[in-house]
Amino acid sequence: MARVILMVIDSFGIGHAPDADKFGDVGANTFANLSKALEKEKGRPIHLPNFAKLGLLSAGEQASGVRVNHEKVENVKGAYGYAAELSTGKDTPSGHWEMAGVPVLFDWGYFDKKENSFPLDLINKINEATGCLGMLGNCHASGTVIIEQLGEKHIKTGLPICYTSADSVFQVAAHEEHFGLDNLYRYCEIVQKIVGPMNIGRVIARPFVGDDAKSFTRTGNRRDYSILPPAPTVLDNIQKAGGTVISVGKIADIFAHQGISENTKATGIDALTDATLDHINTAKDNTIIFTNLVNFDQDFGHRRDPVGYGLALEAFDKRITEIKAAMKDDDILFFTADHGCDPTWPGSDHTREYVPVLAYHHHIGQVNLAERTTFADLGQTIADIFNVTKLSYGTSFLDELVFK
Incomplete structure (x- = not known):
């Protein structure tokens, strides 16, 4: 049976979604706006020949009406659309669960106040359960900014840095050596048990190293503690039917390790791509390799670095050639995203956008998948590929991926 390689370009939106007005995101377009910024600074259009060959330019234009400036591409070989x-939210778990066939139709819990974000009774409950005497932060913040601001005080006091954002999330930053990585994980596990019943989607451990504010840097030992999806996903159905589900990056954390057979961690886009390639070269049939490329979001989207985002996309585009070369004759490759994070948009939060849906196998021609009304169309298609239990949401487009 075929293998599926599903790669999530975390935060790669291609134009504001139909309901973007509810989120204040009308006009957001991660792809188009980072491309404009790159062209302005570098004096040249963005160069994504492999993505363009898969139909990304057409998908982006259909989604937003904006054609990204790019050299002409002949003979698209791939299926392309936009979803x-x-x-209800534009967060990481919602996007991933929906693409796996389970949209989040309930309201997440949020910490809406920009300052003093966590209620006093919650703080007291956390302090009592963890044995900590308090916490620093307690606000909406950028993860890199807050460790620069409070990292030295954290080392001096031993108190964790706790913060949130517009997402349903409780984040904890702590120094790997002074606070201890295991202690950070233990703290986050306790917090997750407390805030989970509040419908807070994730508690995220954000370890960092360094000697002072100028040298503090986050490490690759991030860990997400998520609540479980509200229904079985396509990953559960594949595993139940005897298939293998390989997580690369933070996928396992996003699904609370449910429906995951193997879990590979890696730090950075190249390392995540290397790990994916390793699995493509060794995985047996009846396997899905599910990769999240988090750095596009955390290093460039949230940090509002459009030029860095564009250069990282160009570097990753070069590696698509390696991925395609490693694929077997009946493997199917998908690229998509979980939300937008327009690096030119005000603030530092995600943006409500369409995401690309790109598909490739060695015998595909040019296929226009057009608009998909839910990310779950991808999950339903994957369920179809593996011939497992159908999902409650989504319409399969497998018949359109004709093998010639």
Whole structure:
């Protein structure tokens, strides 16, 4: 049976979604706006020949009406479309769960106040359960900014740095050596048990190293503690039917390790791509390799670095050639995203956007998948590929991926 390689370009939106007005995101377009910024600074259009060959330029133009400036591409070989999100939020778990067939139709819990974000009774409950005497932060913040601001005080006091954002999330930053990585994980596990019943989607451990504010840097030992999806996903159905589900990056954390057979961690886009290639070269049939490329979001989207985002896309584009070369004759490769994070948009939060849906196998021609009304169309298609239990949401487009 065929293998599926599903790669999530975390935060790669291609134009504001139909309901973007509810989120204040009308006009957001991660792809188009980072491309404009790159061209302005570098004096040249963005160069993504492999993505363009898969139909990305057409998908982006259909989604937003904006054609990204790019050299002409002949003979597209791939299926391309764009998908809107049904889920109520524009966060990571919602996007991933929906693409696996389970949209989030309930309301997440949020910490809406920009300052003093966590209620006093919650703080007291966390302090009592963890044995900590308090916490620093307690606000909406950028993860890199807050460790620069509070990292030295954290080392001096031994108190964890706790913060949140517009997402349903409780984040904890702590120094790997002074606070201890295991202690950070233990703290986050306790917090997750407390905030989970509040419908807070994730507690995220954000370890960092360094000697002072100028040298503090986050490490690759991030860990996400998520609540479980509200229904079985396509990953559960594949595993139940005897298939193998390989997580690369933070996928396993996003799904609370449910429906995951193997879990590979890696730090950085190249390392995540290397790990994916390793699995493509060794994985047996009846396997899905599910990779999240988090750095596009955390290093460039949230940090509002459009030029860095564009250069990282160009570097990753070169590696698509390696991925395609490693694929077997009946493997199917998908590229998509979980939300947008327009690096030119005000603030530092995600943006409500269409995401690309790109598909490739060695015998495909040019296929226009057009608009998909839910990310779950991808999950339903994957369920179809593996011939497992169908999902409650989504319409399969497998018949359109004709093997010639």
